[in-house]
Amino acid sequence: MTYLKATTFLIAAALAAPALAQQDGGRLDIVVQPEPPGLMLGLVQNGPTQMVSGDIYESLLRYTTDLEPQPSLAKSWTISDDGLVYTFKLQDGVTWHDGEPFTAADVVFSADVFLRETHARLRSSLAYVQSIEAPDDTTVVFTLKEPFGPFINAFEVGTMPIVPKHIYEGTDYATNEMNATPIGTGPFKFDKWEKGSYIHLVKNEDYYVEGLPHLDEIFYRVIPDAAARAVAFETGEVDVLPGGSVENWDVPRLTEMEGVCSTGKGWEFFAPHAWMWLNNREGPTSNKLFRQAVMYALDREFVKEVVWNGFGTVATGPISSKTNFYSDDVTIYDHNPDKAKELLAEMGYDGEPVRVLPLPYGETWQRWAEAVRQNLSEVGINVELDSTDVAGWNEKTSQWDYDMAFTYLYQYGDPALGVSRNYVASQIKKGSPWNNVEGYDNPALDEKWNAAATMVTPAERETAYAEIQKEIVDDVPVAWLLELEFPTIYRCNVKDLVTTAIGVNDGPRGAWIEQ
């Protein structure tokens, strides 16, 4: 008994300790790059908008870095055994920033009316939904037509931001003048946007979670030049550099400064996955042996260490290790030039040149393409680097005018949301650089992808996806490169900033500054 008490006390102490240490007050300066086109998250979902508006708006759930759902506007939820009915109980005493009460009607309006019209990515998930109803003011029920496992990941703030019904109902959403002064339920309220300079958010004093937020105000600073952003951090003008806001080469210099911390976490929901499209239709890349040879020729570990300064993970297949249902029970392609040469000899490669199209996103990607060209020429593949701008890259990939082309895409937490689109034959459509651009056509696997999306229990899906990964990795439809990691750099006295799968996007909610 004494033992039990002691343990209880210890656990209580452990839980209480950080809570005691948290200090209120202070201001946080965060770089936002580039300047967002707008802040009404229901209308615009660009990266920068998600980062700023993730503090203003909320959705029903938040997700841990392991993609476990957590309460947000919903305090609890249940999923029926057949996977068809999702019931959410909402928080009590929530108000909009303008003082109006928040109710289940706002959720129904947002999901069923507003976002259905404005949000393409959510719309494809809503296609599985039969009805969205509010039996009372604090309950929302989503009923699906058929089971859709990934649906639980649809309640992230960038995917389903809850917008105020009393402001938008019956208006033209795109031209509503309230878009300039967004009203949400989040921990911070919009104050001022000085175009080209900063966006100012202030603490929501009436936030429904006791004690939150800790910070008084946030300034999202617009600094257009990468070098200037690094300098602003060095001089102490800004406290946080979110992932991707400085060049990779500057990262070590900044993180070695005193009192500076960095983390690669906070991107799990997006899980940016980099690969090269290999044109499966024509040329040497249409031969499976050639594609396997490419995988063995690449020194992906080197690229991770040198080009990405050690950030990231070598990808083993189509699904990121940060996404649900990842399996490592697949053929591992290590850096093995001899094996690559054997495969090339076996297929009878005649030295036909292959074009490599780099991603025109700056020096890091250019160096990466050069490293790949070097790896491939070392095993005897004749490579030409193409050169292009963003528009040209979009054009060439979406019109299939390439042999190998760099890209990276988000996975959104579930293979059915962000992975299968790149491998099933129904997604072979000219004109988009985000679908099955490589032209991989495997009807047997298509069936498995589709079946796995609508299985009821996670265990079933786990088995199905493991099988798919094992099979597809041997076919090498594309050359998987790295699970990218964009480190967030911040001053160490900023605490608890990155705690969720979308990192800085909704991190300021619980962040605090140690004085």
Added chain:
Amino acid sequence: MTLWKRFSSNTGAMIGVIILLLVIAIALLAPVIFPKGPWQMVQRPFLAPFSTDGLPLGTDTLGRNVAAQLAYGARVSLLVGLVSTVVALLIGVPLGAVAGFYGSWVDEGAMRFTEFFQTIPNFALAIVLVAILEPTLTSITLAIAIVSWPPVARLVRAEVMSVRKREFVDAARVAGLTRRRILVAQVLPNTVSPIIVMASLMVATAILLESSLSFLGLGDPNAMSWGYMIGAARTVIRQHWWLSFLPGIAIVITVLALNLIGEGLNDALNPHLSRKARA
């Protein structure tokens, strides 16, 4: 005094020749000295110069041999410089000669056409051309030639206009030579010296243009060049300044050498205008 004697007595010009010959030798011998080529990743990245055996100038952002990159870069710079100058001369000389010799509407037409090119800033036009044609060595050389021929045309026109009024031209006409023959055999040879001087300076300008294009990422991604090296290293200039500094020095030295040679040629070909004569 013979031409060579006058030229070789100019110390600056001789220094220029020696440097240029050295650069040409390095460029020609690059594949012999560095058989692995400029792109191979040979060591850890960011090794400082003189810190590692076999890598006298260290390694770049991907661990590639900087010395090898400089040597192969010399090939591209010289090649682009020479070829684009030749192409520019091939356009500019005939156009200027015809305009200056025949005068009237031919002159009017040719000069308006030249002005059309001169009104667009050189570098902006080169960027646009390379961007449209996609960056390859051929398109870069062509773009540089296209932006650098107008001054040649104007120079040749002025020279031809002054030469065609001389007595020996009248004599040739009296002797019954055709107009075309007079232009090619009598007038043009007398305009060669300013063209040679201008050409040597054009090579220098072309090297600078190519470097600027590569610096902006509009170089041929399959050809190592000095401008590319500076462009790629500028992201790490705070930590590893020498990666930008070394190719920068290479450009400065080569362009300086060409300028010295041009100056020397100018003095040697126009002795009565040379600085020594003036002094």
